[in-house]
Amino acid sequence: MDSKGCRSTLLPTPKDFIAKIEEMVPKIIRERTDESKKWLRKALSNLSKPVSNVEEFVEQNGHLVYTNENFQNVRDRVDLFGQIYNTLAEFQLKVKKEDKDNFTECVQQISQLSTIIQSVESTQESNTETFKKTLNELIPQLNSQIHNLHEESIDPIFLSGEANMFEVLKVLDEKEARFKELETRSLKYNQWQEVLQTQPTIFEELDTLREDLTLRCLMWRSLQEWQEL
């Protein structure tokens, strides 16, 4: 009784599976190494930017926090890729030279990023103190601009029946735009204060300005709508 056909079908299957592993695993590990490299490149680029003002410092701080939160995961992943390559080598399974080089580059990027993180962290304290002072100078300037706009907004002309409606509306639009810019800046400064770990400033006059300006804009726009009817 002959079973050579059956033997020839079954016998190569385990080796075929090993060959599939040999083809599939390095391919997937290469893709994942590329993803990790992309992340590392971005982190390196974000943390390497020079810092010359508060905004740049706050941005860098955000990148530093994000990088520190995720760096260990990336390291663990890359470490795992190394272990997988070692396992493949242990069973004499082929790994292309370019994949090995790709992995080595990734490990080098990890080392570069560690160095940059250390360097950024070492300057954090002195930069925080420097930019706290800068911000402390910017806040009174903003308060002064808010005050000036408030003074302008409560001008009796805006409550006068003699005023030209179109001219008043034009001026109010411009003041509203300035107010929005000041409001955005106040929020930005509060965010910076959070990063610099200082007490957030309450821009009280900004709220009064908002009320007064909104009231005047509403009154004149309603008057315009009424006239159009």
Added chain:
Amino acid sequence: MVRDIVEGAFDKVKRFLTRFQPLLEIYWRNKQVDLSILVHERLRNPVESLSNTVKLFTYYHTLFNSNLPSMTEIGLL
């Protein structure tokens, strides 16, 4: 006499075929394997799993090589 020879031949065939059963089962189970699971992101021990899988397939290769019969005499022409 002829009946004994035929019955003996059928017994030999049955014994011969029983050697295939466990190997066919391994073959069938291997066919169901989804190898991509070895590199799944959420696999707990990917290195161990990969190592054990390669070892298992290497063992199956040896097993198939030594246990898969090519032919047997059953006493009939």
